[in-house]
Amino acid sequence: MNKVQVSTSINGEEVEFLCEPQQTLLEVLRETLDKTGTKEGCSTGDCGACSVLLDDRLVCSCLVLGVEAQGSEISTIEGMAGSEGLHPIQQKFLEHAALQCGICTPGLIVATKALLDKNPNPDEETIRYWLAGNLCRCTGYDKIVRAVQDAAKELAHPA
Amino acid sequence: MAKVVIPDHLLTLTGGEREVEVAAKNFRELLIALEARWPDSTVVLGKCAAAIDGQIYQDAFLEGLNPDSEVFFMQRIEGG
Amino acid sequence: MAEAVDYKVIGTSPVRPDGVDKVTGRAQYGADMNLPNMIYGKVLRSPHAHARIKSVDLSKALAMPGVYAAVSGADFPQAQHGEIGGEGGGDVADLAKNIMARDKVLYHGHAVAAVAARSVQLAEAALEAIDVSYEPLPPVLDLDAAMAVDATLLDENCFTKNLPEKPDKPSNIAAVMQLARGDVEAGFADADVIVEGEYRIPMAHQGYIEPHACTASVNEGGQATVWCCTQGHFEFRAMASKVLNMNIADLKFIASEIGGGFGGKTVLYLEPLAILLSQKSHRPVKMTMTREEVFRATGPTSGTHCKVKVGAKKDGTLTAATAWLAYEAGAFAGAPMGPGAMSIFAPYRLDNFHIEALDVLVNKPKVAAYRAPGAPQSMHAMECALDDLARELGMDPIDLRMKNAAEEGTQAPYGPKFPAIGFKACLEAAKQHPHYTRPIPEGAGRGVAAGFWFNVGMQSSAEVHINENGTVTVVEGNPDIGGSRASMCLMAAETLGVTYEQVRTLIGDTESTGFSNVTGGSRTTFATGMAVVQACEDIIAQCKARAAATWGVDEDQVEWEDGQAVPAPGVNADVKPLSLADIAANAARTGGPLLGRASLNAQGAGASFAVNIADVKVDRDTGKVDVLSYTAIQDAGKAIHPAYVEGQMQGGAAQGIGWALNEEYIFNTDGVMENAGFLDYRIPVASDLPMIDTQIIEVPNPSHPYGVRGVGETPIVAPLAVIANAVRAATGLRINDLPFSPPRVLEALDNA
Numbered sequence: 001m002n003k004v005q006v007s008t009s010i011n012g013e014e015v016e017f018l019c020e021p022q023q024t025l026l027e028v029l030r031e032t033l034d035k036t037g038t039k040e041g042c043s044t045g046d047c048g049a050c051s052v053l054l055d056d057r058l059v060c061s062c063l064v065l066g067v068e069a070q071g072s073e074i075s076t077i078e079g080m081a082g083s084e085g086l087h088p089i090q091q092k093f094l095e096h097a098a099l100q101c102g103i104c105t106p107g108l109i110v111a112t113k114a115l116l117d118k119n120p121n122p123d124e125e126t127i128r129y130w131l132a133g134n135l136c137r138c139t140g141y142d143k144i145v146r147a148v149q150d151a152a153k154e155l156a157h158p159a
Numbered sequence: 160m161a162k163v164v165i166p167d168h169l170l171t172l173t174g175g176e177r178e179v180e181v182a183a184k185n186f187r188e189l190l191i192a193l194e195a196r197w198p199d200s201t202v203v204l205g206k207c208a209a210a211i212d213g214q215i216y217q218d219a220f221l222e223g224l225n226p227d228s229e230v231f232f233m234q235r236i237e238g239g
Numbered sequence: 240m241a242e243a244v245d246y247k248v249i250g251t252s253p254v255r256p257d258g259v260d261k262v263t264g265r266a267q268y269g270a271d272m273n274l275p276n277m278i279y280g281k282v283l284r285s286p287h288a289h290a291r292i293k294s295v296d297l298s299k300a301l302a303m304p305g306v307y308a309a310v311s312g313a314d315f316p317q318a319q320h321g322e323i324g325g326e327g328g329g330d331v332a333d334l335a336k337n338i339m340a341r342d343k344v345l346y347h348g349h350a351v352a353a354v355a356a357r358s359v360q361l362a363e364a365a366l367e368a369i370d371v372s373y374e375p376l377p378p379v380l381d382l383d384a385a386m387a388v389d390a391t392l393l394d395e396n397c398f399t400k401n402l403p404e405k406p407d408k409p410s411n412i413a414a415v416m417q418l419a420r421g422d423v424e425a426g427f428a429d430a431d432v433i434v435e436g437e438y439r440i441p442m443a444h445q446g447y448i449e450p451h452a453c454t455a456s457v458n459e460g461g462q463a464t465v466w467c468c469t470q471g472h473f474e475f476r477a478m479a480s481k482v483l484n485m486n487i488a489d490l491k492f493i494a495s496e497i498g499g500g501f502g503g504k505t506v507l508y509l510e511p512l513a514i515l516l517s518q519k520s521h522r523p524v525k526m527t528m529t530r531e532e533v534f535r536a537t538g539p540t541s542g543t544h545c546k547v548k549v550g551a552k553k554d555g556t557l558t559a560a561t562a563w564l565a566y567e568a569g570a571f572a573g574a575p576m577g578p579g580a581m582s583i584f585a586p587y588r589l590d591n592f593h594i595e596a597l598d599v600l601v602n603k604p605k606v607a608a609y610r611a612p613g614a615p616q617s618m619h620a621m622e623c624a625l626d627d628l629a630r631e632l633g634m635d636p637i638d639l640r641m642k643n644a645a646e647e648g649t650q651a652p653y654g655p656k657f658p659a660i661g662f663k664a665c666l667e668a669a670k671q672h673p674h675y676t677r678p679i680p681e682g683a684g685r686g687v688a689a690g691f692w693f694n695v696g697m698q699s700s701a702e703v704h705i706n707e708n709g710t711v712t713v714v715e716g717n718p719d720i721g722g723s724r725a726s727m728c729l730m731a732a733e734t735l736g737v738t739y740e741q742v743r744t745l746i747g748d749t750e751s752t753g754f755s756n757v758t759g760g761s762r763t764t765f766a767t768g769m770a771v772v773q774a775c776e777d778i779i780a781q782c783k784a785r786a787a788a789t790w791g792v793d794e795d796q797v798e799w800e801d802g803q804a805v806p807a808p809g810v811n812a813d814v815k816p817l818s819l820a821d822i823a824a825n826a827a828r829t830g831g832p833l834l835g836r837a838s839l840n841a842q843g844a845g846a847s848f849a850v851n852i853a854d855v856k857v858d859r860d861t862g863k864v865d866v867l868s869y870t871a872i873q874d875a876g877k878a879i880h881p882a883y884v885e886g887q888m889q890g891g892a893a894q895g896i897g898w899a900l901n902e903e904y905i906f907n908t909d910g911v912m913e914n915a916g917f918l919d920y921r922i923p924v925a926s927d928l929p930m931i932d933t934q935i936i937e938v939p940n941p942s943h944p945y946g947v948r949g950v951g952e953t954p955i956v957a958p959l960a961v962i963a964n965a966v967r968a969a970t971g972l973r974i975n976d977l978p979f980s981p982p983r984v985l986e987a988l989d990n991a
Contacts, residue, residue: 022360036271037264039498041448042530046917049448077264090262094254097882100721100890102261103268103449103498125926132926135917137446137499138721139886140893141925164654168401168416206322210655214942216842217697231654234416234577236693237327238760238952239445239502239610 008069010035011079019066026050028066029076037077037106041135048134051107051114052076058114060133077106080113088158089113089151098147100138108134112148120156124149161189161228169207169232172200186211186219189230207232249733249945252882255725256743257496266496269452269468270527277454278307280516280526281362282509283352283369284536285344288378288602288910289393292342295352296370305357306365307520312341312351314515316484323481325474325756327505327608333571335482337605338511344373345393345570346604347911348535350508355516355524378602378910382544382565385411385599393570393600411600413572418580418594418652426559426591430550434627438620439976440959442542442567442904445609446894446922449498450533455513456523462489463514468497470504470718471757476749478507483514493748494718497758501894502608503538505757534915539904540609541566541574545620547583555634555642559591560584564617566598569605574598578693579613581653582956583621585691586662586848587643592652602910608759610891611692611952615898615959619977622688622960627973636687636964637675637850641666661874661938662689662848668934669850674870683856683867684969690849690873690956694949695760696841700753701770703731703778705833709820711735713744713771716755717763721890721951722883726764727771729879730945734775736802737819753838761949764879765940766841772944773837785829786817843942844949849873851892851957855965862985864900864966870932871957876940876948884950889931891954897923898955899962903978 003018010033019028026043029035029052038061041049045063052061053075054068080087089112092098099105108131115122115130122130127148128141136144160180165173179196183189186209194201209219210231216222217235224230260266297309318335322328340349352369356362377391384390390411398406400414427433453467463485469475472492480487497504509526517524528537546563562583566574576596584592596617629636644663650656669675669687679685704712713731717723724744732739755767783797786804790797796810803816817825826833854867871888878884901921905913914920939946959977966984967973974987 020360030270031273034273035264036267036273039268039449040270040527041450041498042917044530044916044918047448047530081263086259086262090259093262094258097252097255097722097886099258099261100883100886101447101449101497101499102257102266103447103496105261106264109262124930128926128928132924135448135922135924137448137501137894137922138890140889140891140923140931141928142889142931143882143886145925145930166416166654167419171401171403210653213656213658214843215655215693217695218840218842222842229655233653233655234581235328236578236581236695236760237575237608237612238692238695238762239500239505239608239612 004067006067006070008071009073011075021067023066024062025064025066025069026061029061035076035078039103039106041103048111049104049107051110051134053110053114058111077110080109088154092147092151092154096143096147096150098139098143104134104136108136108144112151116152116155121152160226161224161230163189164231166233169203172203173197183224185224186222189224204232208235209233246733248729248739249879250881252880253725253739255722256728257719257724268449268496268498272454272466272495272525274454274456274523277523277525278355278357278520279359279362280353280355280513280524281359281366282350282512282532283366285340285347285349285351287344287373287375288347289376290344290373291376292340292344292351293372293374297352299368299370300354300365303365303368305361307355307522308516309352309354310512310515310519312339315339321481323478325477329573331481334478334507337571338482338508346602348532348604349570350536353512353516355520379411380602380906380910382567382599385601393602397600412597413568413600414598416577416580416596419592420652421591423559423561423591423593427550429558431553432628432631433548433550434624434631435548436620436624436627436975437546438623440543440616440619442539442603443898443902444534444539444920445501445503447499447501447503450528450530451508451537452527453510453513454523454525455510455517457514457517459521464491464493465510465514466493466495467510468495468504470497470500470720470759472718472749473716473754474505474757475507475510479511479514482507482511491748491750494746497718497720500720501610502612502759505759506607508537530917531915534920535912536604538607538609539604540612541568541606541616543567543616545617547620547624549624549628551628551632553632555632555639557587557589557643560589561592562594562617562620564594564596566596566613567601567603567606568598569601569603571605572598572600574606575608575613579617582614582691583617584652586645586689588645588649589652603906610894610955614692614956615895618690618956619959619963623963626964626967637666637670640689657846659938659941660846660848661936664936664938665848665850665872665874668872668936669852672852672870672872672934674852674868674932680854680867683854684965684967685852685854686961686963686965686968687850687852688957688960688964690851690953692761692847692953692956694765694844694847695762696766696844697756697760697762698840699755699767699770700838701767701774702752703771703774703835705778705819705823707823709818709823711737711742713742714747714752715744715767715771716747716752717758717767718746720758721887722880723758723763725883726768726879730768731771731775734772735778735819761951762844765844765943765947765949768947769841769943770837770839773839774835777835777837778833781833781835782819782822785822788829789817789825790814845876845940845942847874847948847950847953849953849957851961853961853965855962855969857966857969857984859988862981862988864979864984866896866929868929871954872934872936873950873953874936874938874948875950876943877937877946878935879945879947881935884935885933887950888933888954892931892958893923893928895955895958896928896962899959899977900979
């Protein structure tokens with residue numbers, strides 16, 4: 001099958017890749033570009049483990065074709081921490097023990113960033129409904145919600 | 160003499176005997192004594208867990224016994 | 240209760256050492272291993288729930304360009320009967336036939352063949368080129384059909400085990416077991432009140448978010464390296480060696496990070512296929528399951544049919560109880576009926592009881608362990624019946640349980656007398672908990688129930704290395720599924736008297752550390768923790784010897800205090816204490832590097848009890864049940880890392896709530912699962928749940944140096960009945976069958 005050349009930006013870096021027309025963005029990220037921080041849990045858009053930001057919109061990368069990334073800006077978990085160290089959301093997930101096995105964590109952190117970018121002060125219900133697309137089987141979500149609440153506070157008033 | 164209790168589902172091995180008293184200083188000797196009594200029992204009993212005086216041992220082979228110890232054979236526990 | 244002990248680091252909740260890698264996407268899980276020259280394996284699965292395989296023809300698939308290997312049942316060594324060993328047990332031949340069908344397929348999704356090709360897409364295309372000829376057989380899809388006199392047999396060689404007489408005819412009932420004590424008839428005759436109930440629960444899946452995945456690379460000398468997500472790479476290695484008839488020494492298993500397991504990743508599925516395909520293709524082969532494959536061909540736990548009858552005096556004293564517990568095994572024997580039977584009455588003093596349990600073959604996937612395997616189903620029955628009993632007696636449900644609660648010295652239904660246990664402490668805490676003492680919200684109902692699990696010990700190994708600067712590296716062999724590295728670091732730091740930050744724990748592969756059983760059975764913090772503590776004690780003994788040599792005194796004149804060697808009281812030596820760093824710096828002169836070791840078969844795991852409370856509201860128009868508040872109270876023995884103990888309690892509660900409210904395998908009449916995806920098999924999402932309050936009770940387990948009982952499994956046991964009892968309170972209706980999905984609840988409301 002003929003491969004398509006795609007030019008895009010991932011975590012602020014220009015990236016070009018070749019992909020087959022039916023390949024998903026998730027597959028391209030993980031298998032072609034070795035960005036395995038984005039996880040695969042279902043490939044049907046139900047679990048959110050593969051959450052990335054596509055032009056600042058939260059998407060399941062398993063529901064986006066690689067070719068659709070042409071000309072767009074993609075943010076993945078690998079771009080969250082910077083030269084300053086961990087992003088406050090990452091730090092708060094650690095401090096609140098908001099991960100057990102950790103497979104859903106990259107997706108949840110990306111989804112949380114998308115939430116707090118839009119709504120810096122969400123209440124518990126808003127957090128729970130926003131994160132309803134990100135399945136976690138280990139924690140029962142309690143510590144995740146608390147980590148998000150604390151991260152919101154931290155981002156509003158950095159310590 | 161240690162008191163030994165066999166669970167119901169293994170009574171076929173013992174001809175229906177549920178409780179016996181056995182003189183044994185440790186679990187290894189106990190198994191040998193039970194083999195002498197019920198020749199068909201040792202393979203199955205050797206694979207069982209055993210509770211000795213309330214403490215459950217998945218592999219009791221080396222455990223010591225007191226003269227008044229109570230030994231319950233039971234199915235091994237698995238877990239998630 | 241034992242005196243509280245003041246620990247320096249145990250009981251704190253520091254950030255886990257593997258945490259940064261897990262929040263940045265660096266951590267490598269099962270599907271994250273990519274190797275040069277790697278190709279991709281996929282599995283062809285049966286379209287029938289029950290059929291004889293007449294032939295499998297791989298030739299067209301093998302002829303496709305870019306397809307490098309294909310295998311079917313004929314490529315495996317003959318499946319030999321024998322003990323699997325390890326934590327879960329079972330028969331090797333069954334395991335082998337579940338991994339790849341031989342003469343028969345026994346469930347929809349059963350593996351029939353596998354291919355390896357240049358890409359996943361090409362491998363999937365190659366599967367379509369495989370010709371399999373089947374002779375379909377009638378599927379046996381539920382317990383009643385399986386146990387019927389004239390039932391179609393899954394296995395003509397299956398004769399019911401443990402019957403008084405060896406049966407002369409085969410049956411789908413693989414095994415039965417009984418537990419009995421006292422005189423049940425007399426006990427019921429003594430009762431003032433008797434309640435009975437009959438409860439059905441369908442199969443449910445562990446639902447870990449990471450699908451099974453592995454990469455295998457076999458070299459031309461026949462040595463295989465396998466990277467995989469597993470709860471126990473040593474047990475996987477042993478199973479693979481038996482299924483493939485390979486030498487254990489030629490198999491190296493490396494556990495990746497693991498994205499959840501809950502018992503479901505104690506079982507081998509893909510790894511032998513990847514090894515065979517790599518052998519044939521001379522390339523590394525990566526295999527990952529889709530979510531659909533995970534649902535159709537791995538895991539679930541048993542669907543059950545339980546009957547229970549309980550009698551009590553007016554004052555609540557239990558006089559007798561009986562239980563009949565039928566468990567679906569799936570396609571091969573091995574349902575958790577034993578632990579289900581042993582746990583059902585475990586929290587209570589009972590002089591007269593009779594329990595019968597059955598392990599029943601059906602044409603559904605072979606069940607795997609799921610958190611406290613067998614107990615949630617059986618205890619759901621008992622805890623619902625006790626709730627009904629409390630109502631009939633006009634008693635508070637916690638008071639009824641307290642009246643009959645097992646304590647130290649009570650003879651457990653499975654035989655022995657309990658050592659120190661925390662059930663009464665949990666009940667007392669529940670009675671006084673603000674959740675229980677505050678008014679029930681308008682229109683809501685409150686439920687309580689108890690949970691129990693045995694916990695296990697088993698084999699573990701650990702090494703402790705003291706680095707040149709006195710920092711500590713712990714090496715052990717249990718995949719870290721929920722923060723166990725942090726717990727090991729805490730126990731090592733406490734024992735050695737150093738800070739948490741000075742200790743790191745790594746999980747060794749099968750060639751770099753000693754054997755350990757699976758991360759399962761709530762055993763890791765207990766058993767592997769015990770090995771780590773003993774290895775640290777080995778280090779302390781060596782440090783004392785080296786300090787003695789340094790000071791020119793006898794070894795018994797040195798003590799270890801707060802992380803340093805000091806002269807024993809009364810020893811007249813003008814010396815400065817030697818810290819771990821001091822001794823490490825001088826190690827070359829005193830005998831070389833410091834390495835402590837321990838290997839053990841940990842005995843004396845402590846039973847863990849729980850009491851949970853929930854408030855629910857039922858929408859009478861839609862039948863939807865909302866959990867308004869939830870509290871889990873559990874005896875942890877000692878919480879090494881309390882935040883992760885709370886996490887186990889909260890996560891187990893969430894899984895139990897999901898099982899109670901929504902989760903179920905739905906099969907059509909052909910035995911095809913109709914909801915094999917997360918959209919239709921609906922596990923709880925964040926908006927389904929409230930905050931889950933926790934209270935950790937600490938009644939130390941005398942068999943563990945720090946009192947650990949193990950906490951992973953008990954949390955899932957109580958929630959099923961808690962929700963059922965809360966719905967009973969909210970609606971006045973006892974709905975016997977799970978899950979309480981809106982249609983079922985609505986139907987019950989409409990029929991009332």
